[in-house]
Amino acid sequence: MAQPVARALHAPLDVLVVRKVGMPGQPEFAIGAIATGGVVVHERGIATPFGSKHRDSQAFVRAAAMEREELERREAVYRAGRPPLDLQGRTVIIVDDGLATGATMVAAVRAARKAGAGTIVAAAPVASNEALERLGAEADETVVLNVPEALFAIGEWYDRFEQLSDAEVLRLLRLEHPAIERRE
Secondary structure (H helix, E strand, O other), rough: OHOOOOOOOOOOOOOEEEEEEEEOOOEEEEEEEEEOOOEEEEEOOOOEEEEEEEEHHHHHHHHHHHHHHHHHHHHHHHOOOOOOOEEEOEEEEEEEEOOOOHHHHHHHHHHHHHHEEOOOEEEEEEEEEEHHHHHHHHHOOEEEEEEOOOOOHHHHHHOOOOOOOOOHHHHHHHHOOOOOOOOO
């Protein structure tokens, strides 16, 4: 989703690696997230889809450790030894496919802020009201096209909602073609 935005704005495209930390037994429901730069978001006391509250910190620590391994792997593959864009003082648009709890976007915003971004715009085609509330305190601006009364799953807003392979991410970042400059 970020590639067409970057292309339309004639802006450089980069990846900010974030991993959702899913609830044990319900891995699609985020109880937090981790991001590049050691950013950790733990949604203590978040209401689960069944109305109970998640409070198990040890379960979060275990799940986050597993996700950290995958985050580091993806960071190495996607960067291929190249440094991230210099965000110092820049306006950064972070694009996600949708925001259910908002945990991954909050982690991304915090990571961009930690990297020195001047202004951060969080953008997604669909989000829950709860996610928008969380982002209001984090991003400088939020752009969301649809905010349904009840959002059960991001995938329900798509005809096809597959995970991108590493090869597809690399293709979109144009890392497989070193001669093509993707940074300014």
